[in-house]
Amino acid sequence: MALLHGFTRTSRGRGGTGVVPAATVVLPADDDVLLDAPDDALGPALVAAAGGDHASAAGLLAATRHRGAWEHRDRYVRRLAAFARSRPEWLDTWRALAPRDPDGLLVEAQRAVDRAWDSPARTELLREVSPLITAAAKGDAHDPVPWRLALDHARGARAGHRYFQELWEAAVRRAPHHYGCHVAALRYLSSSWHGAHRECFDFADLAAQDAPDDSLTQALPLWAAFGYLTDGCGPEVPRARLEAAADRAAALSARLPTGHSWPAEPRNLLTYVLVRLERWPDALEQLRLTGPYATSFPWDRDADDPLGRFLEVRQGVRAAVASGSSPTGSGHPRSERGGRARFGDH
Structure with a gap:
């Protein structure tokens, strides 16, 4: 538990994420999406x-x-x-x-x-x-x-x-x-600390609060949210805390460059969490920002074909935004808290 006290408790405000209206979002064609593309x-x-x-x-x-x-x-x-x-x-x-x-x-x-x-x-x-x-x-x-x-x-x-x-x-x-x-x-x-998700959130939140605004460590609470959503034990974490983790990661994503492959992993992870939270317009915005860059993680947690899974989820998000309701079928990652693989896996 000593790790929780290694950071200065400095609060930082979150700015707007500048979400583009859903009706104007154009995503790359399925055939143009690349999995784990290296940068230049x-x-x-x-x-x-x-x-x-x-x-x-x-x-x-x-x-x-x-x-x-x-x-x-x-x-x-x-x-x-x-x-x-x-x-x-x-x-x-x-x-x-x-x-x-x-x-x-x-x-x-x-x-x-x-x-x-x-x-x-x-x-x-x-x-x-x-x-x-x-x-x-x-x-x-x-x-x-x-x-x-x-x-x-x-x-x-x-x-x-x-x-x-x-x-x-x-x-x-x-x-x-x-x-x-x-x-x-x-x-x-x-x-x-298997199941101690609140303690993990405490650690992640303190680290993110202490980090510069453009540091990827701003996304650490998102990892805590992912760990909670893909685990099957421990006390419930309030939804507001999950929402705050996603909001912080979305603010970071808005500051990262578009048209590059290197921010793809935090954006793919954020998309996964937003879909689990059923925040369809926000998920669509992350899909717009990540463009043609899919990453194996986190989609390989739910399927043996991560690219196929990414495309299914993308289709489901677009359908949900268009209809104003939750998509059905394989476009939605598992809604239960259990998953194929543990958060602690390599």
């Missing part, structure tokens, strides 16, 4: 890696480290590690040629954690990965991303609260408002 910087690195060349990925991650672009770095590390699981040659070459490179170390550590997470022997395998994460953390003393990975690792390894607290303090010293570290912490709390 990551795309060339993935293409080069597919050809066995690691130089582009190395340059991309080095640039994020030198600029302190930690949110982009975190996202790129995840995507590159995922790619390396099916196409490992470029990363294996990189690691062989530059074994102490902090960027290569970080991608390798992320890949190792992802591999262990999918194994029935997750806890044991994750413990074996610890030296890699430690090496990645030593690569750059200012980089919070290895500490986000360490927080994920601690959740999977069922680490105790004292150890987790030490990791958390190290993470926020490096980047007090890093989104990835906050999401990792919230997931740990949700897993350790």
